[in-house]
Amino acid sequence: MLYIIGLGLADERDVSVKGLEIIRQAERVYLEAYTAVLLVDQQQLESYYGRSLIIADREMVESRSDEILAGAHEKDVAFLVVGDPFSATTHTDLALRCRQHDPPIRTRTLPNASILTAVGATGLSLYSFGQTVSMVFFTESWRPASFYDRVGENAELGLHTLVLLDIKVKEPDLKAMARGKIVYEPPRFMTVAQCASQMLEVEEDRQQGVCGKERLAVGVARLGSEDERIVAGTLEELAGADLGAPLHSLVLCGRKMHEMEWEYVREFAVDREKFDRVWRAEYAGKG
Incomplete structure (x- = not known):
């Protein structure tokens, strides 16, 4: 059987008891390491789990999945995913390959915390979120703005938008590849400030008010950990905010933000007086 096990958001202790039992008895244990990362390193995970981990990068999962599935119709194989397997990160394709395998491989998914639910720590109602x-x-040559239209659709309905921020892990250096060498760039993780700045940049081009300077937003970092950070303010303010180490996410607040949501979120504001002023002018009574 292939077990697809969610690890949660923070450290080695976030795994469920069921998940840990399976990890410790499985024939092989893979750690998916390209869509998200925990806040601890591989060695710390291995020490806690009592097992060695095989790193499954993008190339392995997408092009060499047969290595992961080998023998899984007879023995247990664990595939570990940061967060929840079928939430912000989806591994439906891997599960489908198990169905199509000859002979078919049974699968079992063990869910865990996801950014999609953990973002409720901001005080914004999960019922009021639109498309992620x-x-x-x-x-310099690629500034995709497709996100803008989705945010605009949410905005028309007054809904919040969760924005998941880019990470680059084991990305090939294109210049080195052109010289016939395989060299990987250092890992990079987008910050709330970078995200807010890019949203403002696209707004300057589109001029539809979807991501304007005075739009209220909430930046989060390392949710679920002991040093999690939540900072609220206008997009302009968040473009200058420093939330520290990864991982970061951002929520653009919908116009129907309820008074109870405002009361909770304002405690995280960069400038509480300004936050209140903008909310009363642009958000209060819109729900």
Whole structure:
């Protein structure tokens, strides 16, 4: 059987008791390491789990999944995913390959905490979130703005938008590849400030008010850990905010933000007086 096990958001202790029991008895244990990362390193995980871990990078999962599934129709294999397997990160394709395998491989999923639910720590109601969008690192020649239309659709309905921020793990250096060498760039993790700045940049081009400077937003970092950070303010304020180490996410507040949500979120505001002023002018009574 292939067990797809969610590890939660913070450290080695977030795994469920059921998940830990399976990890300790499985024939092989893979750690998916390209869509998200825990706040602890591989050695700390291995020490707590009492097992060695095989790192499953993007190339292995997408192109060499047969290595992961080998023998899984007879023995137990564990595939570990940061967060929840089928929430912010989806591994439906891997599960489908198990169905199509000859002979078929049984699967079992063990869920865990996800950013999609943990973001409720901001005080914003999970019932009031619309489509989740992703923000990638802009480059000199590539500034994709497809997120803007999805945020706009949420905004029309007065809904909050969770923005998942880009991470780059084991990304090949294109210049080195052109010289025939395989070299990987250092890991990079987008910050709330970078995300807010890119949203403002696209707003300057589109001019529809979807991501304006005075739009209220909430930045989060390391949710579920002992040093989690939550900072609220306008997009302009968050573009200058420092929330420290990864992982970061951002929520753009919908116009229907309820008074109870405002009362909770304002405690995290960079400038509480300004936050209150903007909320009363642009959000209060819109629900």
